[in-house]
Structures are given as C-alpha cells and as structure tokens.
Amino acid sequence: MKSYRKELWFNIPARRGFVNITSQVEEALRESNIKEGLALISAMHITASVFINDDESGLHNDYDKWLEKLAPHEPVSQYSHNDTGEDNADAHMKRQIMGREVTVAITDGKLDFGPWEQIFYGEFDGRRRKRVLVKIIGE
Amino acid sequence: MKSYRKELWFNIPARRGFVNITSQVEEALRESNIKEGLALISAMHITASVFINDDESGLHNDYDKWLEKLAPHEPVSQYSHNDTGEDNADAHMKRQIMGREVTVAITDGKLDFGPWEQIFYGEFDGRRRKRVLVKIIGE
Amino acid sequence: MKSYRKELWFNIPARRGFVNITSQVEEALRESNIKEGLALISAMHITASVFINDDESGLHNDYDKWLEKLAPHEPVSQYSHNDTGEDNADAHMKRQIMGREVTVAITDGKLDFGPWEQIFYGEFDGRRRKRVLVKIIGE
Numbered sequence: 001m002k003s004y005r006k007e008l009w010f011n012i013p014a015r016r017g018f019v020n021i022t023s024q025v026e027e028a029l030r031e032s033n034i035k036e037g038l039a040l041i042s043a044m045h046i047t048a049s050v051f052i053n054d055d056e057s058g059l060h061n062d063y064d065k066w067l068e069k070l071a072p073h074e075p076v077s078q079y080s081h082n083d084t085g086e087d088n089a090d091a092h093m094k095r096q097i098m099g100r101e102v103t104v105a106i107t108d109g110k111l112d113f114g115p116w117e118q119i120f121y122g123e124f125d126g127r128r129r130k131r132v133l134v135k136i137i138g139e
Numbered sequence: 140m141k142s143y144r145k146e147l148w149f150n151i152p153a154r155r156g157f158v159n160i161t162s163q164v165e166e167a168l169r170e171s172n173i174k175e176g177l178a179l180i181s182a183m184h185i186t187a188s189v190f191i192n193d194d195e196s197g198l199h200n201d202y203d204k205w206l207e208k209l210a211p212h213e214p215v216s217q218y219s220h221n222d223t224g225e226d227n228a229d230a231h232m233k234r235q236i237m238g239r240e241v242t243v244a245i246t247d248g249k250l251d252f253g254p255w256e257q258i259f260y261g262e263f264d265g266r267r268r269k270r271v272l273v274k275i276i277g278e
Numbered sequence: 279m280k281s282y283r284k285e286l287w288f289n290i291p292a293r294r295g296f297v298n299i300t301s302q303v304e305e306a307l308r309e310s311n312i313k314e315g316l317a318l319i320s321a322m323h324i325t326a327s328v329f330i331n332d333d334e335s336g337l338h339n340d341y342d343k344w345l346e347k348l349a350p351h352e353p354v355s356q357y358s359h360n361d362t363g364e365d366n367a368d369a370h371m372k373r374q375i376m377g378r379e380v381t382v383a384i385t386d387g388k389l390d391f392g393p394w395e396q397i398f399y400g401e402f403d404g405r406r407r408k409r410v411l412v413k414i415i416g417e
Contacts, residue, residue, distance in 0.1 A: 001140050001279050001417050003314040005385055036142040037276055038179060040316060040381050044392025046331045052239055053185045053231055058219030062228050063235075066210065071344065080336030089340050092331055096341075096376055098235055100330055103179050103242055103381055105274035107144055112272060114183025133390060135383035137315055137416065138276065139140050140279050175281040176415055177318060191378055192324045192370055197358030201367050202374075205349065237374055242318050242381055244413035246283055251411060253322025277415065278279050 004032030004136045007044075012126030015073075018060045019121045021050075021132065025104075026111060028134045035109040037138015041119060042101035044131040047091035049098035049122035067094045067124075091124035098122050106138055143171030143275045146183075151265030154212075155233075157199045158260045160189075160271065164243075165250060167273045174248040176277015180258060181240035183270040186230035188237035188261035206233045206263075230263035237261050245277055282310030282414045285322075290404030293351075296338045297399045299328075299410065303382075304389060306412045313387040315416015319397060320379035322409040325369035327376035327400035345372045345402075369402035376400050384416055 006028040008021060025041055041050050053059070071093035076082045079089030102119060105112035111119075121132055145167040147160060164180055180189050192198070210232035215221045218228030241258060244251035250258075260271055284306040286299060303319055319328050331337070349371035354360045357367030380397060383390035389397075399410055 001315070003385075003416070005383065005390070037140070038177065038274070038316065040383055042381075042383070044395065046392075046394050051235065053235070054220075056220060056223065058222055059228060059231055062218045062220050063232070066232055070209065070348065080339045081332075081334060083336055084334065089337060092337055093341070093344055096329065096331070099238065099377065101381060103181075103240060105144065105179055105181070105272055107142075107274070112144070112274065114185075114270060114272075116185050117183065131392060133383055133392075135316070135385070135390065138142070176279070177316065177413070190374065192374070193359075195359060195362065197361055198367060198370055200358045202371070205371055209348065238377065242320075242379060244283065244318055244320070244411055246281075246413070251283070251413065253324075253409060253411075255324050256322065277281070 001137060002034055002139060006134045008132040009129055010121055011129045012123040015126050016064060017123045017126060020055050020118055021121050022119045025119055025134055029136060032136045034106055034136050034138040037106045037136060039104045039106055039136045040101060042133050044133050047088050047095055047125035048130055049095045050101055050132060051098045051122055052102050052117050052119055054116055055118045067097060088125040094124040140276060141173055141278060143173060145273045147271040148268055149260055150268045151262040154265055155203060156262045156265060159194050159257055160260050161258045164258055164273055171275045173245055173275050173277040176245045176275060178243045178245055178275045179240060181272050183272050186227050186234055186264035187269055188234045189240055189271060190237045190261055191241050191256050191258055193255055194257045206236060227264040233263040279415060280312055280417060282312060284412045286410040287407055288399055289407045290401040293404055294342060295401045295404060298333050298396055299399050300397045303397055303412055307414060310414045312384055312414050312416040315384045315414060317382045317384055317414045318379060320411050322411050325366050325373055325403035326408055327373045328379055328410060329376045329400055330380050330395050330397055332394055333396045345375060366403040372402040
C-alpha cells in the first residue's frame with residue numbers, strides 16, 4: 001500500500017468564498033503515482049468545508065444566501081461561542097451543513113467522478129491562511 | 140491491496156424519492172471478495188445523496204417535508220442557479236444536508252453495521268437515469 | 279495492508295449531549311500500530327453523529343439550540359415517524375445535519391489534524407447504551 005500527503009493553502013480575501021480545487025487535487029494525485037485507491041480531501045480548519053458540487057456561480061450565490069438564512073452571521077451576540085471574543089460561531093454551523101471532507105474513489109489513476117462533480121473549498125471565516133489536507137492511499 | 144468498482148443505476152419516476160440500496164451494496168461486496176477494508180458509496184450526480192438511516196416510510200415522508208422546508212423547490216425564481224434554465228437549485232441544497240457519500244467499514248466480508256443502519260439513495264431531481272459509485276478497497 | 283476495529287460505548291444521561299472522543303480514537307490508533315492510512319469513525323446508531331469541530335462549551339450550546347431550531351423535538355406529533363410509537367424523529371434529522379461519520383488521515387502514527395480539530399460523539403436520543411465504530415486501515 002502506498003500513501004501520499006499534501007497540504008493546499010488558501011487565503012480567501014473575504015469572510016466567505018468558494019474555490020474550485022479539483023485541478024490541485026488532480027495534481028496531488030499525479031504526484032502520488034497511485035492508480036487504485038481512495039483520496040480523502042478535508043478542511044484542516046473547523047470554520048471551513050470541502051464539498052463536491054457544481055461549478056456554477058449562480059449556485060454559489062444561492063448557497064451563500066441559503067447558509068446565511070440557516071445560520072445567520074448577525075447578530076453575533078445570538079451565539080454563546082462569540083462571548084469568547086470570536087465572531088465566527090455561524091461559520092462553525094455553515095461548515096457542518098456543507099461538510100468537513102469528501103472521500104473520492106481513485107480508478108485508473110483518475111478521480112472517479114460523475115459528469116459534473118467538482119471539489120470545492122468553502123470558506124466561512126476567511127481573511128487568513130488556512131489549509132486543506134489531501135491524503136491518498138492505494139497502489 | 141485489492142480494489143473493486145461497480146456502478147448502480149437508478150431512474151426515479153418522481154422528482155424526489157428514497158431507495159434502499161443496502162442489498163445492492165452487499166452484492167457488490169460479495170463480488171469484490173474483499174474481507175477487510177473500506178467501502179465508499181457515493182452519488183455520482185450533484186442533485187442526489189447517499190446516506191445511512193432507517194428504512195421506515197414515515198421517516199422518509201418526514202425527511203421529504205423537512206428538506207422542502209429548509210430548501211423549498213418553489214418559487215424556482217428565488218434561486219440564481221435557476222436563471223440558467225434549470226429548476227433544480229433546491230436539489231443541490233437538499234443533497235448537501237443529506238450528504239454525497241458514506242464510507243462503511245468492511246469486517247469479515249460484511250458491512251460492519253449497527254442494528255438499524257441501511258444505505259439509501261436519495262433523489263432530489265429525478266425522472267432520468269443517474270448513478271451511484273461503489274468502490275471497495277482492502278484485502 | 280493491516281486493519282483494526284474497535285467499538286466505543288456511550289450512555290449519555292440526557293436526550294442530547296456532545297462528548298469529545300479524540301483521546302479514545304488516539305488510543306485505538308496506538309493499539310492498531312498503523313502508521314499510514316485512513317481511520318473511519320462512525321456512529322453505529324442512526325440517531326447519533328460523529329463529527330469534527332471545536333471543544334468549546336459555548337459552541338456546543340449554540341449547536342444544540344440551532345439544531346433544535348432546524349429540527350424541533352416538540353411537538354412530537356409533527357413527524358409521521360413518531361406515529362410508530364417513537365418520539366425521536368427529530369434526532370434522525372439532527373444526525374443528518376451533523377453527519378454520521380468522519381474519515382481521518384493517519385500520518386506517522388498520528389491523527390493528521392489541523393490546530394483545533396477534535397472528534398465528537400453527538401447524541402440526539404440518549405439515555406441508553408450506544409456505540410461508535412473505529413475502523414483503521416493502512417500499514
């Protein structure tokens with residue numbers, strides 16, 4: 001069994017944003033030289049997500065509005081967590097909806113994807129450097 | 140390390156529906172001849188889910204009503220994504236709540252499950268052929 | 279490829295609660311003697327979650343209030359599932375928001391975590407013995 005590990009770094013200039021990281025994961029997969037196995041792609045920070053969905057900007061606007069409705073940022077005082085001096089309690093909730101991680105099948109050296117699957121980094125408390133972990137195991 | 144790959148196809152006759160796919164995943168596991176490892180079961184389409192929960196029709200009705208409350212289909216004009224000519228933006232949201240994928244432990248050649256765990260395909264934009272990927276790695 | 283399996287048991291005295299299980303997962307990892315691979319940590323019951331987030335009690339209070347808002351326990355009669363004699367339909371929904379499982383990379387014999395990542399058992403229908411499965415594969 002072979003394994004490969006790589007960190008991807010991001011610094012989203014706004015509080016929230018979505019970045020298509022599919023090509024960076026594909027690059028890590030090529031570097032791994034693994035042809036059959038599983039790839040785990042996970043947010044290393046607890047106010048961010050990794051998820052798979054569509055690369056369509058209207059949908060990303062919809063996600064942003066929808067998450068803000070389900071877990072509003074304001075008023076920050078509505079969350080006990082923000083009594084610690086933080087203002088990001090909503091980001092911890094948005095990340096649970098969108099998920100921490102995805103596991104992707106590796107077949108014939110490629111991400112084994114359906115027609116529209118793309119991997120995204122979802123940032124809910126940005127304006128600082130944060131990481132995604134890519135871990136691939138297989139042969 | 141061995142690996143096995145199989146696609147399961149579905150054509151749900153309504154917009155939304157839940158299908159118990161546990162026996163189909165068990166069949167793939169038998170075909171794989173893998174006794175110890177991990178199985179990834181993932182929706183290959185971004186308006187569908189794979190999740191693990193209870194095979195109880197009342198609960199499935201509850202899920203359907205609840206998801207419709209959290210991410211309503213109508214009015215379709217409330218979503219920017221639907222300006223592209225689609226009417227399925229809500230399905231992209233419902234799928235994030237229910238999840239893209241599950242990873243299941245394989246022990247002694249069986250799905251290593253608690254007493255009520257069953258695997259479901261969740262369709263949120265049906266009436267066409269769509270796929271689930273089963274990828275099993277192990278020994 | 280090596281594999282290791284362990285069950286963790288919990289009996290949460292209230293209906294809902296969060297327990298940090300990171301050190302128990304680390305103990306299972308030491309017992310496994312696996313240095314490179316993947317660990318799956320999953321709830322074996324369908325009214326409970328395993329998730330990764332912050333060990334901060336204010337945030338856990340926020341999660342509890344937020345989940346109760348998205349999927350209220352009362353009135354129990356609002357859910358068809360509860361017509362079966364259960365009163366836990368809301369717990370099946372809360373568990374979908376928080377997730378069934380996490381997959382964690384194992385690197386150099388350690389959980390490969392960012393600075394604040396901690397693993398939690400989330401109980402939504404407690405006051406009885408329930409289990410979490412830890413399955414580790416690798417070398």
